[in-house]
Amino acid sequence: MTTAAPITVDTVLQARWIVPIEPNDVILDNHAIVINKGKIVAIEDAAQIKANYATENYIALKHHVLLPGLINAHTHAAMTLFRGLADDLPLMDWLNQHIWPAEQHWMNESFVRSGTQLAVVEMLRGGTTCFNDMYYYPDIVANVAQDSGIRAVVGLIIIEFPTPWAQSADEYIRRGIRVHDEVRNLELVTTAFAPHAPYTVSDSSLKKIQTLADELDIPLHMHVHETANEVEQSIKQHKIRPLERLSQLGLLTPRLIGVHMTQLLDSEIKVIASEGVHVVHCPESNLKLASGMCPVQTLIDANVNVALGTDGAASNNDLDMLGEIRCAALLAKGNSSDPMAVPAHQALSMATINAARSLGLDQQIGSLLPGKAADIIAVDLRHPSTQPVYDPMAQIVYSACREQVTDVWVNGKHIVANKELRGIDVSALLDDVAGLGVNINQYDERHEDDLPS
């Protein structure tokens, strides 16, 4: 056998363990990942990689697991600025008395910029490399994401009431399409239509959005069956449940990313399975607002693709995907009375490849395979909470905390290095948002008594 000259590449990452997610439930010992021009070139035994590749950037991570960057499949990034503004309240009080009035007063370009920056910092430091957003000013969200080096699917929001972003459904749609055109050259950004929910968007708007989504070939991201109340109201107003209404409007297709889905009949599970609708499970938000429990294991058994999201920080109250993974894995067991429900590798898949699939990005991200983008995170298991290590996947799901994420690469770029964010002045940002928080708090307290209950 002749020895070929080593190939020069940008980066090689060697780690104690690699969890590639694809193939499923595999742990690679002492392997290395070769990265070149933003993409994964090879994953092989470290000795072999050393023989075949040369690089000026060889990083050896002795106590770490490398895995695909986590994908937050549902959030409202800018709402970090309302984190903890109004807790321990029912959903409709929380929305009507606090969140919507605060949004009417505060929400503008600068609010969305600061809030999204804060969210992006929190997400990157916690190992999230891509987020699926639903909020106003998606153009701002897109630019913050691109500038910060995180991948984003920005939601072109539609809701049938006026906000500073748009006055009518038509204007929301028009502005959304303009944003879609504006951001198409941003390397890290794609778009989805984001009609808020069946109860806040009309039949005619939903039909229009579906047509446009087909035309632009982008997903459709919507809250669906979040609470029992939503279902009841739909039956009162439309004589049918929201999912049936969406079905009649032609929205149940593989484009649909249905978020929450806590209220599901067996017949509805069959329909979303056969139509290829994706479900995003947001366990912490569902628990906190007592919205109901998504039947995750039943959905998985029915071959529905289930992804994970944090929801916004106003109802969670963090954007910590490791925490969300743990909660999903634990809650599924308790909820189905089956300790084997959603095992560790399944929970990790929900936050990686399943999420990528829901966003139509599974050819690019969601697992560590040659040809995919180098969106990778390193989790240091040398910590009192994650020793000894019998199964690194179990340690990540059941024991690790977000502060053990030491390094993050997006598209091959080393964004977080040894827990430090590169290129973002976190301290200045924290000062900025702390100041905003003081103003918002004073406003909320002044107006709390004036609002209709």
Place this chain on the structure above:
Amino acid sequence: MTTAAPITVDTVLQARWIVPIEPNDVILDNHAIVINKGKIVAIEDAAQIKANYATENYIALKHHVLLPGLINAHTHAAMTLFRGLADDLPLMDWLNQHIWPAEQHWMNESFVRSGTQLAVVEMLRGGTTCFNDMYYYPDIVANVAQDSGIRAVVGLIIIEFPTPWAQSADEYIRRGIRVHDEVRNLELVTTAFAPHAPYTVSDSSLKKIQTLADELDIPLHMHVHETANEVEQSIKQHKIRPLERLSQLGLLTPRLIGVHMTQLLDSEIKVIASEGVHVVHCPESNLKLASGMCPVQTLIDANVNVALGTDGAASNNDLDMLGEIRCAALLAKGNSSDPMAVPAHQALSMATINAARSLGLDQQIGSLLPGKAADIIAVDLRHPSTQPVYDPMAQIVYSACREQVTDVWVNGKHIVANKELRGIDVSALLDDVAGLGVNINQYDERHEDDLPS
């Protein structure tokens, strides 16, 4: 008004916020805590404290919350060494096929020492200043706790099968009493009898233990109604449910710390309320093993004292009380379909004053009141995940992670300073337990196929 000369004291801690837990639901802004000879002397406005006290150790924490040290009301500390050994399995398979065989083979003084040291490091770094333990070699647990500077209630375990610690119920009791005598002069240690569970301890042993507990005036710490299976087996064997059996044996008293309690009839809730039995809720363990859900809000409404525990790291898989507090607050809402169930201040009380009460230590610890021991922790909220701050209690419960605990004092001693443990060589300990883990893993894999299923 004449000005008295300032009183010289050991330490003054000034912080942006103080959450004293007693009085309930109070947040003090820009106050300070005076500590002398291990005890809290005063908590007042920082300016006033500065005028009245002098110290060489004035610590100002600009972005932090001070609160009482967290109390882990149920754990098996040394089981950190089995963390992640066998996940995603039913309780009885987990116990019979993995945990109990591993214990028979591995458990000895040195195992308990290393495992408890690891647990103590994890707990102290995460803000836990006291733990209620149930494990073999309680003398070792006591000494590790005292040497490390953490407070502990060591469980004098009784179980009706032989282990390296004791061969018979009588020997367990005898050795337990000896440990009680040996540790009585350790400043940070008290004891409790710890009969494992109704299904593993006989009537005659339970009666004997109750008599001895009354004599020594110590609590009685036991798993009770952990699973539906436990209740069914008791009905088969004893014709009555375990709580009824304990009632007939005279065990339902304010001495009893009943752990788990996922299976409770309304009539049983009434009885434990009227008898003053304490309940320890372990939400993550109950979810992970799918044991059932403890009706926390119903218990609180019935005036039952509910504390929080992590359980052992083999079924959790961490000893992170902040994570447990969040899980308890979220799960209670989802489980009772009430977003107002277990609000933030209630969840914090469960991990502090309620836990202290269950252990009979509420005169010494569990809240920041003058006269109590200075068991205090500082949580830094200047972090992307906990900004802005509207309500520091909500930030701690719903957003903060254990790594934001920067400082820990136990009995006035500064044990963790700026995230560093004083007096413990963490690196050497991690090397030690990593080595142990390799051996245990090889043994578990070799023996997995030999065991009866």
